[in-house]
Amino acid sequence: MKGSPKRKVRRILVMLLATFGALLAFGSQAVAAEGRLVQHRSGINLNYFPRDVHRGQFVRFDARVHCDRADFRGTVTFYDLRDHRLLGRDHVDRHRHATIGTRIYSPGRHMVRATFDSDRGFCHRASDTVTFFVR
The missing domain is CATH 2.60.40.150 (C2 domain)
Incomplete structure (x- = not known):
C-alpha cells in the first residue's frame, strides 16, 4: 500500500469496519421482522x-x-x-x-x-x- 503509516492504518480500519458492517447486515437478514415467518435452511x-x-x-x-x-x-x-x-x-x-x-x-x-x-x-x-x- 502506498501512503503514510497513518493512511495505511486508516485504510485498514475502514476495510475492517466495512467487513463488519457487511456481516451485520447479512446476519440481520436471518432475523425475521415482526409478524413474518423465519425460513430455515x-x-x-x-x-x-x-x-x-x-x-x-x-x-x-x-x-x-x-x-x-x-x-x-x-x-x-x-x-x-x-x-x-x-x-x-x-x-x-x-x-x-x-x-x-x-x-x-x-x-x-x-x-x-x-x-x-x-x-x-x-x-x-x-x-x-x-x-x-x-x-
Missing part, C-alpha cells in the same frame, strides 16, 4: 435402487430431507422429467425419509426430480435430481 438427497435398471423393473426412490428445524413436516414430490409424469408423492416428517416405488418402462436416460415443500412454511423448498439409464 433445508435440503434433500435423492437416491434410487437398484443401480442397474432394466425395462419394466420396479425402482425405489428414497429422498432424505433435512431441515434446521426439528419438527418440520412436508411433502416430497417425485417427477420424471423425461416422460413428464408424476411418479408419486410422500409425506415426510421428523423421520426425514420419503420413499416411493414405481415401474419404468421406457428405455433410455431418465432424470427424476424430488422436490420438498414444507407444510407450515418453516423450511425452504429444496430439490434434487438423479439421472440413470434404463436398458
